[in-house]
Amino acid sequence: MGTSQSFKLNSxxxxxxxxxxxTSIAKQTGNTEHNMSSFMxxxxxxxxxxxxxxxxxxxxxxxxxxFGKAGGYRLNNFMSFISGVNSNGLADTLGIKENSNQVLxxxxxxxxxxxxxxxxxNSNLDDTAATVAMDTLLHEILxxxxxxxxxxxxxxxxxxDDKINWIISYEVKYIMEYSAxxxxxxxxxxxxxxxxxxxxxxxxxxxxxxxxxxxxLYRVNLNSPEGRERIDKLTxxxxxxxxxx
Numbered sequence: 186m187g188t189s190q191s192f193k194l195n196s197x198x199x200x201x202x203x204x205x206x207x208t209s210i211a212k213q214t215g216n217t218e219h220n221m222s223s224f225m226x227x228x229x230x231x232x233x234x235x236x237x238x239x240x241x242x243x244x245x246x247x248x249x250x251x252f253g254k255a256g257g258y259r260l261n262n263f264m265s266f267i268s269g270v271n272s273n274g275l276a277d278t279l280g281i282k283e284n285s286n287q288v289l290x291x292x293x294x295x296x297x298x299x300x301x302x303x304x305x306x307n308s309n310l311d312d313t314a315a316t317v318a319m320d321t322l323l324h325e326i327l328x329x330x331x332x333x334x335x336x337x338x339x340x341x342x343x344x345x346d347d348k349i350n351w352i353i354s355y356e357v358k359y360i361m362e363y364s365a366x367x368x369x370x371x372x373x374x375x376x377x378x379x380x381x382x383x384x385x386x387x388x389x390x391x392x393x394x395x396x397x398x399x400x401x402l403y404r405v406n407l408n409s410p411e412g413r414e415r416i417d418k419l420t421x422x423x424x425x426x427x428x429x430x
Contacts, residue, residue, distance in 0.1 A: 199230055199231045200227065200231040201227075202223065202226065202227035202230060202231075203223075203224055203226075203227025203228050203230070203231050205223075205227070206220050206221070206223035206224035206226075206227050207224055209223075210224065210382060210385075210386070211382060217385070217389075218389065221385075221386060221389050221390070222427055224386075225390075225424065225426070225427035226428070228360075228364060228424065228427075229424045229425065229427055229428050229429065230429050232252055232424070235252060236251065236252055236253055236420075236421050236424060237252060237253030237254040237257070237311075237418070237420065237421060238253070238418050238421045239257070239414065239418025239421070240417075240418070241417075251311065252310075252311050252314075252363055252420065253311070253418070253419075253420035253421050254311060255309075255312045255314070255315035255316075256311070256314070256315045256355070256356065256419070256420050257416050257417040257418065257419055257420060258315070259302055259303060259315045259316070259318075259355075260352060260355060260356075260416045260419070261413050261416050261417065262301070262302040262303075263302050263319065263351075263355075264348065264407045264408055264412075264413075264416070265408060266278060266298065266301060266302055267343060267348070268408050270337060270340045270341060271340070271341055274337060275294075275333055275336055275340070276333065278301070279294075279297050279298070279301060289333065291327060291330050291331065291332070291336065294336055295320070295323045295324060295327060298323055299316070299319060299320055299323060302319060303315075303316050310363065311363070313362075314359055314363040315359055315362075317358075317362050318355055318358035318359040318361075318362050319355065321358050322351060322354055322355045322358060325354070326339065326351060327339060345403065348407060349399055349402045349403065352402065352407075352416070352419070353391055353394045353395055353399065354391065356394060356419060356420060356423055357387050357390045357391050357394065358387075359420065360390065360420070360423070360424075361383060361386065361387060361390075393426065394423055394426075397423075397426050398419070398422065398423060398426075401415065402415065
């Protein structure tokens, strides 16, 4: 939850149910799964019209930022990047000159991939959460790679199962990063263990998204217009699993 110090989520009645649920999670009172569902439902309600629902437009009229837009943008770029590596190799896709004698470390390659996928400055909270989540995902995917060739091989060998698992893992990290300030303020106030609580929520959220969303992702070509549209609004589709009645 690396962006927590940068986040100042809105306070007020729209966030009250999410905060109550997080208090219960931190204190470990009641049914844990029910509390986590209540938190996600409260987050959907708290975001309200600022939850991006695809189509290139923000959820709220006149808003300059909304949660969900940056995440879909980076995920679509990452899927396109993997396709580019499959077609042209890692160096060409990153724009590294063929005759370059520079030897880059794996972390330097990750930084270049992140720049390619991000393709813009972190101008707001949504951008920041989306970039941190992508950086974390890239380090996880490439954690066993040693050099350029092993990175290329890792991306070229990615199956549909791998890609969909990466998409779900990214969304989990993205949602967690965006709500980091809300988590930390309540967890620390209630003397909870931030890492333990974060891991519990991440594991539960990954399972819920896999059960409710993954089948739809398998039905589309992720690089087709339909697939890109699906990813563009994926965050709102995920949060709508717990949309309040």
